[in-house]
Amino acid sequence: MSLIDLNQPGVHKIKIASDGRKYNVRLEVKDTTAPQAEIKNIDLYESRAVEPQEFIKQITDATSVSVSYKATPDFNKIGTQNVDLLLVDSSGNKSEFQAKLRVSKTKETIKVDILNRALNLESFLKEKNDLPAATLIEPQSVPEKLGTYPAKVLINDIVYESNILVTDLTAPKGETVNQKVWQNDTIEASRFVSKIVDATNVTVAYKEQPDFTRPGDQVVKLLLTDEGGNETELEAMLTVVQDTEPPAIYGVKDLTIYINNPVSYKKGVYVYDNRDGEISVSVDSSQVNQKEVGTYNVIYTATDSSGNTSTKEAKCNVKEMTVTMEQLEALADEILARITTPDMTLREKAWEIYEYVNKHLTYTGYSDKTDWMFEAYNGITNAVGDCFTYFAMSELFLNRIGMETMRVERLTKPGEARHYWHLVNYGEGWYHFDACIHIPKLVSFMLTDAEMDAFSARVGKDNYYYRFDKSNYPRTPEK
Known part of the structure; x- marks a missing residue:
């Protein structure tokens, strides 16, 4: 069997021996698959006879294949015609x-750039020698939109048909923008690219993918394709x-809580990261025994x-x-109902x-600074x-009105009095809020860091009044 070519049709006589007996077998190899071919079109300058094999790029079959016309083309016909080919293998x-x-003496299609839309008669011709006898009949101008449009050229009293492909032949332009990530x-x-100029839509892609894992500078190659x-x-x-x-953790202060009373350790604590922006904070309060007085x-x-x-x-x-807290909230709600209305903004x-x-x-100059709840009650009553x-x-x-707050304490030196106020955020950033009276007078409502510093510079020495550890608090807006 190894001597038989199974890829070639034919009849083979085979002798088989089995269990002491011999058998004569007839093996026939048949080709039942039609030939396959890759076709090419032909564009001639002038008429001549064309063999059918000239339309074939490649044939795939197990046997030899003949190529013929189903109907012979008219080789003298100017223009384009379909040619039907018949392929038959040896089986x-x-x-x-x-x-x-x-x-045709003209090209089937010429390309014209939509940007300049310049029409050149010579570009239609297969042979430059035809230029003196050639005239462009239509179109008289290039259309303004992308697409394929018919054209006609007269050469020696014969009209030849062609096409104009209005396309973009100009490479796009753009300005690079260095990036940091x-x-x-x-x-x-x-x-990486801005101010792209082109007649059509442009895509931007990396020629080679950058290495975003490697710190430092690297050159990035970009491809603009229209x-x-x-x-x-x-x-x-x-x-x-x-x-x-x-990340920077702001607003962490010593706090006072009450036996068996709900507490929010995160209240007034704010975390900002140079990369991630505002992020969450975790609190380990496992050492706190809220059932027993202590620190x-x-x-x-x-x-x-x-x-x-x-x-x-x-x-x-x-x-x-x-x-x-129930007592405090009842007092607060009663007062808020008198001084505010539901349609007011948070700032109002x-x-x-x-x-x-x-x-x-x-102002009497005394308070219990270990118990803010008692002091709030004392102040109201x-x-x-x-x-x-x-x-x-x-x-x-x-x-009670839902304002985001952060407690601020004066950064004191030996012999200096303590002072307390708030940073508040009503949705437009953190601002200083201090309802305490001032000498000289100051309306310390929604002030910036700069405004607080300016007041401190005017009152006392060493910016005493509103001196605080700015590393422990977020910055206010400039205005």
């Missing part, structure tokens, strides 16, 4: 294919930045997407409750709170206290 399998024969972040190639397939290569600089800066440690931790971690600690003072309500607290209290009382009342009222 009699047949297949039919169709090609095109074009006889965090390590392992990715950006689209289009971010709808006409025209390409422009540009180079820009990519800077990959490694994030080693831990305990609370640990605040924040980790950014790069794995950088910050930690801050605060003291948590657990006290016996002298006034309940905060202003009414500022006005009420500022005018309601008489007795209308006396110091800056901590103003702070405590503001804390109560601002919480």
